[in-house]
Every structure is written in C-alpha cells, then in structure tokens.
Amino acid sequence: MDALTWLQASRDSDIASLQRLLETGELMAAVSELVHRLQRERGANNLWICSGGTLFSAERYARQQEVSAGLHHFYQALPPATAQPGFSRFCNLIAAALQALAGLPLLRQQISQHERDQAAAMAAFNQVIRTLLNLVFEAADTASDPDISRALIALFSFMQGKELAGQERAIGSAGFAAQHFTSEQRSQMVALIAAQEQSFTTFREFADSAACERWQPMSQASRDIERLRRIACTGSQYDETGALEWFSLLSERLDQMKTLEDALTATLMQRCREAIEQAQQQAASPVVQGDSNFALYICGADWLPGASTLNSDGLAPQLGRSVLSLIGEQSQRLQQQADELASMRASLDERRVIDQAKYWLMQQQGFTEEAAWQALRKSAMNQNKRVLEIAQAVLAVAKTLSN
Structure with a gap:
C-alpha cells in the first residue's frame, strides 16, 4: 500500500458519496411533487368540510387520484432499504413518512363520515406533509458537497415557506366560510405570515441568483390577498363569497x-450530475508512482491546474509533481468543503433548536405549531432577543424539568 492508493480511494469515495446524493436528489424531486399534491388534496378537503359537503366533492376525488400517482413515484424513488454507515436517521425518517402516508385512506374515510372537523383534518394532513419535509431537511443536513447542500437548504426553506402558505390558505378558508375568525385563527394567520417570511429569507440566502430573480415578482402577495388578509386579521366585514375568493387566490399563488x-x-439534480462528472474526470486520470522522487506519469490529467495539454510523449506538464503536493491539494479541498458545510449546518442547527422548542411548547402547553411559534416570537420581541436565544432558554427549562 502507498499514498497513491489511498489518494485514489479518496476520489472513489467522493464519487460514491456524490452518487448517493444524486439518488437523494431524485427522491427530493419525488417528495416535492407528492407534497404539492397533498397540499392540493388538503385544500379540497378543507373547502368540502367548511361548506358542509356542498363544495369540491369532485375535486376531493380528483386530488386523491393525483396523490395516488405521486405516491407511486415516491415509492419508486426510495433508496434500497439496506444498512449503510450514517444512514440510520434517514431510514427512520423514511419509515415515519411511510407510516404517515399509510394512514391517508383512514383519514379520508373519517373526513367523508364527518368524524373529523376542519381543524383536526387539517392537522392530520399537516403532519403527513411534515414527515416528508423532514426528509428534505435531513438530506440538506447530511449532504457532503457544499454546492449540493446549499441547493438542498434553498429547496427545503422554499418548500417550508410554501407549506406555511398552504396552511394559511386552510385557516383563511375556514374563517371566511364561517364568516367569522376566532381570536386563535387571527393569531395563527399572523404567525403563519411571519413564519413564511422567515423561510423565504433563508431561501434567498442559499438560492442562486437565477432563483432569487424568479422569486422576486411572486414574493409579495397580490393586493387582493393582502386585502383579504387584513379582513381576516382585523375582523372586518365580508360576505360568503370570501372563502372561494381566498381559496382561489391562494391556490394560484401556491x-x-x-x-x-x-x-x-x-438545479439540485444538475449540480449533483455536474459534481459527479467532475469527480469522475479526476478519478479517470490514473496516477502511477514513478522514480524514487515520486515523479508522476499522469494520463489526461485534466484535474490538475494547467494540465490541459500533453507533450509528444504523452506526459503531462506536471510530471514532476510530488505525491505530497497532490495529497496537500486534496486535503485543502476537503477542508474547504468542511468549512462551508459547517457554516450551512449552523443555519440548520438553529432551525432544529427552534423546532424542538416549538414541539416542547406544543406538548406542555397544548399549543398548535403556529401558536408555539408566535409565543417564541413574541417573547423574543419583548426581551429584545433572537428567537434562537428564546428557544435555547425553553429547551434549557425543558431539560431541567426532565431531570
């Protein structure tokens, strides 16, 4: 065994890791489509319940068929259920998602038999969607390539913001259909609007310029949506047509x-393929130990700076480069990747802490997720602190109480 053997093993490991990321990217595409279809089914059920079963009966059935097709694609995109190092948590999250999806037929039956009211039905759909979004979060948290990790964080943040917009649609539809918003519903609307902005802010931080430019014209809700938001949040007067108008406007935005x-x-898939192609080009340039000074004969050494041409003997200009130099460059590249990933994961860690604090408040105080977020946000504003600091304090209290 020599240094070159292990250097080649490092490159092969990079390729294997990127191949797994490509498979993960294909799964994320399937998750994105399935989540959107579930959001559409949730919306149809919401209007059906709020109208007492007079609206969207046909749409309910059509949306169920769409979800069935999305499920088929999702199942096909799942990775093999085989043991892999560092794969345990992702497997657990897949299991949780599959279990939640398996409960859809019963949920639909309960809705049809009026055994679940609007709030309970929407909470059930929200939970199913949350298990799928957890897969995107985990993929972003464990990606080994900075560019791909950045694309995953942008995707997750955007999907989360879109899901919050879908929940806003559901609560608004219920209030407009009843021609009355409770104080809890008004608080939920305010919290959801604020949470959307937080998610989309994170999205803009990690998305490329093309995505940000594309988002700009749709980032602000239309005047009609803002008008209905003001009605919902202030208790102004409106007629029974508000529910359909609200649902139509929010559906168009979604x-x-x-x-x-x-x-x-x-973009995620493209970056995965580009990273694999680049890594394969590097690995395809075999390095062979030469004389005692570790001179290298490099065939097609495109992965070395300035090695775009070979001389008449088929030797790369870097013939005299040492193994130590190559290993140093590889180490420097890996360290740079590690630094970039650490920075991005710090952002994900903040989100994880806030989510844990929200769930603790939900369990201990009986809050909805929106109410828990609103409580954290209000406390942060009152104390002039970041929401993260308040969340950390909540978890510290939770730890103390559990001891």
Whole structure:
C-alpha cells in the first residue's frame, strides 16, 4: 500500500458519496411533487368540510387520484432499504413518512363520515406533509458537497415557506366560510405570515441568483390577498363569497410557487450530475508512482491546474509533481468543503433548536405549531432577543424539568 492508493480511494469515495446524493436528489424531486399534491388534496378537503359537503366533492376525488400517482413515484424513488454507515436517521425518517402516508385512506374515510372537523383534518394532513419535509431537511443536513447542500437548504426553506402558505390558505378558508375568525385563527394567520417570511429569507440566502430573480415578482402577495388578509386579521366585514375568493387566490399563488420549486429541484439534480462528472474526470486520470522522487506519469490529467495539454510523449506538464503536493491539494479541498458545510449546518442547527422548542411548547402547553411559534416570537420581541436565544432558554427549562 502507498499514498497513491489511498489518494485514489479518496476520489472513489467522493464519487460514491456524490452518487448517493444524486439518488437523494431524485427522491427530493419525488417528495416535492407528492407534497404539492397533498397540499392540493388538503385544500379540497378543507373547502368540502367548511361548506358542509356542498363544495369540491369532485375535486376531493380528483386530488386523491393525483396523490395516488405521486405516491407511486415516491415509492419508486426510495433508496434500497439496506444498512449503510450514517444512514440510520434517514431510514427512520423514511419509515415515519411511510407510516404517515399509510394512514391517508383512514383519514379520508373519517373526513367523508364527518368524524373529523376542519381543524383536526387539517392537522392530520399537516403532519403527513411534515414527515416528508423532514426528509428534505435531513438530506440538506447530511449532504457532503457544499454546492449540493446549499441547493438542498434553498429547496427545503422554499418548500417550508410554501407549506406555511398552504396552511394559511386552510385557516383563511375556514374563517371566511364561517364568516367569522376566532381570536386563535387571527393569531395563527399572523404567525403563519411571519413564519413564511422567515423561510423565504433563508431561501434567498442559499438560492442562486437565477432563483432569487424568479422569486422576486411572486414574493409579495397580490393586493387582493393582502386585502383579504387584513379582513381576516382585523375582523372586518365580508360576505360568503370570501372563502372561494381566498381559496382561489391562494391556490394560484401556491401553483406559481410550485413552478419555482420545480426549478429548484432541477438545479439540485444538475449540480449533483455536474459534481459527479467532475469527480469522475479526476478519478479517470490514473496516477502511477514513478522514480524514487515520486515523479508522476499522469494520463489526461485534466484535474490538475494547467494540465490541459500533453507533450509528444504523452506526459503531462506536471510530471514532476510530488505525491505530497497532490495529497496537500486534496486535503485543502476537503477542508474547504468542511468549512462551508459547517457554516450551512449552523443555519440548520438553529432551525432544529427552534423546532424542538416549538414541539416542547406544543406538548406542555397544548399549543398548535403556529401558536408555539408566535409565543417564541413574541417573547423574543419583548426581551429584545433572537428567537434562537428564546428557544435555547425553553429547551434549557425543558431539560431541567426532565431531570
């Protein structure tokens, strides 16, 4: 065994890791499509319940068929259920998602038999969608390539913002259909609007310029949506047509968001393929130990700077480069990747802490997710602190109480 053997093993490991990321990217595309179809089914069920079963009966059935097709694609995109190092958590999340999806037939039956009210039905759909979004979050958190990790974080943040917009549609539809918004519903609307902005801010931080430019014209809700938001949040007067108008406007906005979400998944796949191609080009240039000074004969050494041409003997200009130099460059590249990934994962860690604090408040105080977020946000504003600091304090209290 020599240094060159291990250097080649390092490159082969890079390729294997990138191949797994490509498979993950294909799964994320399937998740994106399935989530959108579930959001559409949730919306149809929401209007059906709120109208007492008089609206969207045909749409409910059509949306169920769409979800069935999305499920088939999702199942096909799942990775093999085989043991792999570092794969345990992702497997657990896949299992949780599959279990949640398996409960859809019963949920639909309960809705049809009026055994679930609007809030309970929407909470059930929200939970199913949350298990799928967890897969995107985990993929972003464990990606080994900075560019791909950045694309995954942008995708997750955008999908989360879109999901919050879908929840806003559901709550608004319920309030407009009842021609009355409760104080809890008004608080939920405010919290959801604020949470959307937070998600889209993170998206803009990690998305490329093309995605940000595409997002700009749709980032602000239309005047009609803002008008209805003011009505919902202030308790102004409106008639019974408000529910359908609200649902139509928000559905149109969600469909527009889906076009950008599709572009984000396409970007993710492109970056995966480009990274694999680059790594394969590097690995295809075999390095063979030469004389005692470790001179190298390099065939087609495109992966070395300035090695675009070979001389008449087929030797690369870098013939005299040492193994130590090559290993140093490889180490430097890996360290740079590690630094970039550490920075991106810090952002994900903040989100994880906030989510853990929200769920603890939901369990201990009986809050909805929106109410828990609003409580954290309000406390942060009152104390002039970041939401992260308040979340950390909440978890510290939770740890103390559990001891």
